[in-house]
């Protein structure tokens with residue numbers, strides 16, 4: 181069994197107090213803990229204090245078009261207007277891990293999920309046997325040894341659908357409040373985060389009159405696994421769009437006039453890397469399959 185590190189714990193009652201605590205060096209925000217706590221056991225981060233969102237009522241707001249970042253994925257997937265108007269978001273919440281984890285995991289935690297790589301998301305001894313890597317403890321990337329960047333994969337199930345719905349996140353931080361488009365949240369390097377220390381996602385805002393969107397996830401075991409490929413496809417008056425994730429540090433977007441052109445554009449754009457256990461050529465081939473399947477599932 182992996183030991184849990186010793187650290188302090190705070191559960192402030194207001195967003196302002198939480199921001200102040202998270203802005204301190206060594207502090208880390210804790211929501212459902214479903215990703216963060218295993219990562220602490222793996223020694224990926226060494227915070228000295230966890231600041232819980234548990235008591236922050238500001239993160240539990242829910243009104244048409246606004247979802248508090250502290251709501252669990254299960255709660256989001258049961259909201260009637262989400263199911264009626266943003267069904268791909270509800271579907272994406274239901275493909276994260278397992279129903280038990282969906283009950284603890286929050287939407288904000290999903291949006292802020294760290295990138296993943298088979299060489300990084302391992303216990304400390306496993307990683308150190310390879311000398312670590314650029315993202316943690318080391319000096320080379322095992323996926324692209326001549327590169328200087330990190331290609332760990334963005335793997336949050338809800339993001340492709342939120343992107344195509346045109347969702348924005350409301351962020352509260354030491355410099356004030358701001359609204360960020362989900363499509364602008366992710367960086368080209370798997371070590372980077374948009375969020376400065378102290379930033380907290382308060383809510384997700386969904387615009388009215390959304391396009392039709394379908395979410396699909398390719399994984400080895402449908403009962404629990406992260407995606408080998410995450411795909412969302414939409415159709416509106418201008419044509420078809422696809423957002424593909426789990427293939428690099430940030431999701432990729434492509435657009436075309438017809439489903440067949442969309443499939444070709446997605447296949448050409450996506451260059452999976454060896455960040456997963458499965459073979460790169462197979463994941464590349466499955467881009468075509470999954471985009472075509474998603475487009476075929478769009479309501480007529």
Ligand SMILES: Cc1cc2nc3c(=O)[nH]c(=O)nc-3n(C[C@H](O)[C@H](O)[C@H](O)COP(=O)(O)OP(=O)(O)OC[C@H]3O[C@@H](n4cnc5c(N)ncnc54)[C@H](O)[C@@H]3O)c2cc1C
Nearest residue numbers: 211212213214215216277285286288289290292336337381
């Ligand atoms: C077995 C297993 C399988 C999983 N499978 C999947 C999967 O298939 N797909 C998937 O997407 N995820 C998966 N996860 C990861 C995780 O369950 C989800 O991503 C979940 O939504 C994370 O939310 P959380 O509230 O638990 O976040 P936490 O673990 O509490 O935090 C995750 C990160 O987000 C930050 N954070 C949390 N809330 C906020 C906020 N409001 N503002 C700013 N930063 C914040 C934290 O500081 C931390 O860096 C899996 C986890 C496990 C254990």
Ligand code: SF4
Nearest residue numbers: 297313321330331332
């Ligand atoms: S892509 Fe390279 S640097 Fe990034 S986590 Fe994987 S091995 Fe490490």
